[in-house]
Amino acid sequence: MTCIEAHGLRKTFGATIALDGINLRVEEGRILGLIGPNGAGKTTALNAILGLTPYQGQLNVLGRNPWTERDQLMRDVCFIADVAVLPRWMRVSQTLDYVAGVHPRFDRAKAEGFLAKTTIGRASRIRELSKGMVTQLHLALIMAIDARLLVLDEPTLGLDILYRKQFYDSLLNDYFDRSRTIVVTTHQVEEIQHVLTDVMFINRGRIVFDSSIEQLESRYLELAVGPEQLAAARALKPINERAVFGRHILLFDHADRQQLAALGDVHTPSIADLFVAVITNQARQASSQTAGAAR
Amino acid sequence: MNTQSNAIPEFPLESHAIAPAVIPASRRLYWSVRRELWESRSIYIAPLAVAALILLGFLISAVHLPSKLRAASALSPMQQHELIQQPYNFAALLIMGTTFLVSIFYCLEALHGERRDRSILFWKSLPVSDLTAVLAKASIPLVVLPLLTFAITVVTQWIMLLLSTAILLGRGMNVATLWTHVSLFQMSLMLLYHLITIHAIWYAPIYCWLLLVSGWARRAAFLWAVLPLLAIGIVEKIAFNTSHFGAMLQHRLEGGPEGVAFSAGNMSMDPWTQLTPGQFMVSPGLWIGLVVAAACLAAAVRLRRYQGSI
Numbered sequence: 389m390t391c392i393e394a395h396g397l398r399k400t401f402g403a404t405i406a407l408d409g410i411n412l413r414v415e416e417g418r419i420l421g422l423i424g425p426n427g428a429g430k431t432t433a434l435n436a437i438l439g440l441t442p443y444q445g446q447l448n449v450l451g452r453n454p455w456t457e458r459d460q461l462m463r464d465v466c467f468i469a470d471v472a473v474l475p476r477w478m479r480v481s482q483t484l485d486y487v488a489g490v491h492p493r494f495d496r497a498k499a500e501g502f503l504a505k506t507t508i509g510r511a512s513r514i515r516e517l518s519k520g521m522v523t524q525l526h527l528a529l530i531m532a533i534d535a536r537l538l539v540l541d542e543p544t545l546g547l548d549i550l551y552r553k554q555f556y557d558s559l560l561n562d563y564f565d566r567s568r569t570i571v572v573t574t575h576q577v578e579e580i581q582h583v584l585t586d587v588m589f590i591n592r593g594r595i596v597f598d599s600s601i602e603q604l605e606s607r608y609l610e611l612a613v614g615p616e617q618l619a620a621a622r623a624l625k626p627i628n629e630r631a632v633f634g635r636h637i638l639l640f641d642h643a644d645r646q647q648l649a650a651l652g653d654v655h656t657p658s659i660a661d662l663f664v665a666v667i668t669n670q671a672r673q674a675s676s677q678t679a680g681a682a683r
Numbered sequence: 684m685n686t687q688s689n690a691i692p693e694f695p696l697e698s699h700a701i702a703p704a705v706i707p708a709s710r711r712l713y714w715s716v717r718r719e720l721w722e723s724r725s726i727y728i729a730p731l732a733v734a735a736l737i738l739l740g741f742l743i744s745a746v747h748l749p750s751k752l753r754a755a756s757a758l759s760p761m762q763q764h765e766l767i768q769q770p771y772n773f774a775a776l777l778i779m780g781t782t783f784l785v786s787i788f789y790c791l792e793a794l795h796g797e798r799r800d801r802s803i804l805f806w807k808s809l810p811v812s813d814l815t816a817v818l819a820k821a822s823i824p825l826v827v828l829p830l831l832t833f834a835i836t837v838v839t840q841w842i843m844l845l846l847s848t849a850i851l852l853g854r855g856m857n858v859a860t861l862w863t864h865v866s867l868f869q870m871s872l873m874l875l876y877h878l879i880t881i882h883a884i885w886y887a888p889i890y891c892w893l894l895l896v897s898g899w900a901r902r903a904a905f906l907w908a909v910l911p912l913l914a915i916g917i918v919e920k921i922a923f924n925t926s927h928f929g930a931m932l933q934h935r936l937e938g939g940p941e942g943v944a945f946s947a948g949n950m951s952m953d954p955w956t957q958l959t960p961g962q963f964m965v966s967p968g969l970w971i972g973l974v975v976a977a978a979c980l981a982a983a984v985r986l987r988r989y990q991g992s993i
Binding site: 435459462463467472474476482485491492 | 705706710711713714715717718721722797800801802803804805807808809810811812813815988989991992
């Protein structure tokens with residue numbers, strides 16, 4: 389079943405185009421990483437999906453229109469917008485009481501169970517907790533909700549590596565069960581690479597790359613060669629090239645693995661490297677186009 | 684045979700699907716109101732603190748109560764009534780004034796604070812509509828605070844009366860004069876009438892306007908609430924050399940027809956005769972005010988839909 393479907397999703401702030409007619413489709417049971425540079429439109433896209441901002445175009449989340457039916461949608465959708473949105477004046481026990489009071493799918497015992505594994509006291513106010521503990525609390529609240537879609541917008545921003553790792557581990561082990569869908573944006577792409585089933589790159593309000601991880605791994609190859617093999621490798625038309633410690637790393641799309649292996653070490657590129665390659669290629673194309681137009 | 688074996692495993696599945704029942708709107712509203720009380724504890728702490736101060740002051744002044752009563756016996760019944768009842772009315776006035784101030788500051792903060800500390804993103808991640816959230820906030824000055832004021836005032840007045848009685852009895856004096864002039868039951872009814880008509884209904888447009896401004900202003904909500912009204916008054920004065928707008932605001936703050944009646948009736952022997960509920964119900968000011976209040980609330984609900992953090 390389709391979880392999120394958008395056609396020509398568009399959003400402008402004055403003269404700035406935040407989303408430039410996005411089409412996307414996210415099937416149920418996927419873990420999608422939405423990756424893009426700052427100001428690419430990630431948060432705007434998520435806000436539209438969550439019914440936090442009006443938009444132009446068609447958007448359907450779990451069969452609902454998010455802008456007109458936000459409150460009903462939130463029975464099936466959870467989100468962590470940022471690490472610091474839990475009200476600072478609230479006590480931990482009050483957050484549990486409140487969510488249990490208003491959310492039909494919240495399992496309080498489950499949340500208490502998650503909290504029992506942490507050092508968070510029930511009577512503490514949220515302003516007394518460390519940033520990592522606030523995230524743990526928010527995650528405990530979210531994971532105790534039997535939702536169908538979970539949206540995470542930079543959920544681990546400003547957390548140290550231990551908390552970040554713990555966050556994604558518990559998300560995968562205690563929450564994800566193949567019937568839920570997770571959409572996550574982050575700058576720490578390397579850390580979530582093994583978590584994702586799908587990846588989408590967004591740049592300047594457009595989706596510039598969309599692939600499942602299996603597809604990506606079979607399609608793209610990275611070749612590391614010494615200077616002596618560089619000319620031969622370049623002849624195979626890499627889509628990107630960079631130099632690291634005197635060796636050249638070339639990225640290939642749809643290349644023959646055997647052929648590449650003869651020239652040097654072949655491995656699967658990381659999402660981060662692929663992202664840099666896609667975005668820089670796009671920028672180069674755009675500038676050559678404008679240069680061509682100027683001429 | 685076949686149907687039976689099919690029916691059995693379906694049962695737990697079905698009950699599982701039904702178990703997370705829909706939470707009724709009233710329950711969401713109830714928790715939203717409780718949430719407001721958790722956040723703004725001044726709603727009950729401020730009037731309770733004032734009540735405590737009143738009782739402390741009254742206790743100290745009660746030392747002079749026997750001599751005061753003895754002196755009062757020389758006065759006319761009307762003057763006696765005024766003198767004896769005065770501290771009770773004063774207590775009610777102080778507590779009402781406190782909760783009025785609390786209401787104003789609460790309204791200015793209600794839709795502003797959640798945007799400033801970004802917690803609006805958390806509230807919006809829960810299945811509570813903007814209508815429920817705004818109604819919960821509006822119910823604080825319109826329902827919760829008037830009822831709270833009533834309860835705290837009545838309890839305070841009873842404690843005052845019992846304290847006075849204990850002191851007089853301790854001195855071996857007659858308490859009949861005190862009890863005939865302090866008719867707490869009648870005073871409580873008057874107070875309830877006053878709170879409902881003036882503080883809840885007549886002041887509704889003031890609170891709802893403040894809520895709207897708090898949902899709209901990015902900063903300095905108080906200035907945005909007051910300056911536009913001042914500007915209208917000034918423009919009117921300069922352009923037409925009239926001050927209808929200012930007079931209208933004054934009329935609103937004074938409590939309209941019932942507000943005037945109440946302050947006049949408060950001190951008289953038979954305050955009920957001063958009240959004109961019929962006239963109040965048909966006064967255009969009441970209905971215009973309610974329409975303004977509803978419009979402000981509707982605008983605040985709509986505004987909250989569009990807004991994220993500031």
